[in-house]
Amino acid sequence: MPSTLYISGQILGKTKPLFSEWCLPLPQTLTSITLRELLTQVVLAEVEAFRTRSEERRLIKTLSPSEIRTGVEKGKIDMGGRDIVQTVDPQEAVDTVLQAFEDGFYFVFVDEQQQETLDSIVSLKTDSQLMFLRLVPLVGG
Template sequence: MRLFYQQKIIGKKSRKLQKIPFAIEEPVHTLKDLLMQLVTQEVHNYNEKAMDTPLHMYITDQQLEDAAQHGKVHFGEKKSPSVQSVDQAISTVLQAFEDELFLVLQNEEQLNSLIAPLAIREDDVFTFIKLTMLAGRI
């Protein structure tokens, strides 16, 4: 089944959210199941990309102009070449959800429980919003 996800970090420059497709293979009955599948896919993609990094990096003039407009020029390199653990990533995302560090919306409806039954339809959009803690005096 094909689904989409998009992410937003509060406080970052408001850019249009990009829908990123992903497929689920196993039955998904809860938000916990969905998060586990999504995190597993993303960690595998991250680890595969670390292996596919070319030895020499270059940037074209067009890429340089595009990057300059966004205010950041980089070569796509990773800060840490180490392989990431799927189990650790799943544990981290579940704990972050329980600690209310991010929100999950399914087609603009907030999901509040990891274990509540979840009805998923083809082409549903899941939005992840990372929350930012406020600092200051009361």
């Protein structure tokens, strides 16, 4: 029974990941779903995570010595306290992802099987892997 979907991203021809792998808890009863529905769930989860991160950044926090060291290593020490308001329309985000798939900007692989259409049925297993493979167009073409 599915429990967790691990999500990763790669750029064709690059070894560095597109983003850090993250996971999405899934209902135990979910064993098959269309790619369209799966991508919708992934995008909505990421929009919600973005909202949460934005709210956390509004708070000013006291950093521990290890957090300061980590910040120095990364080149940025962040205590929060920003009132930057960024809004994301969840439906617009979903529509953009679905259109980008249709336009061939990226491929989707679920458990190493390429998904060809948004309405194809995806069979999920316990701890399934979802990978986005972003394609990079040739310069001038």
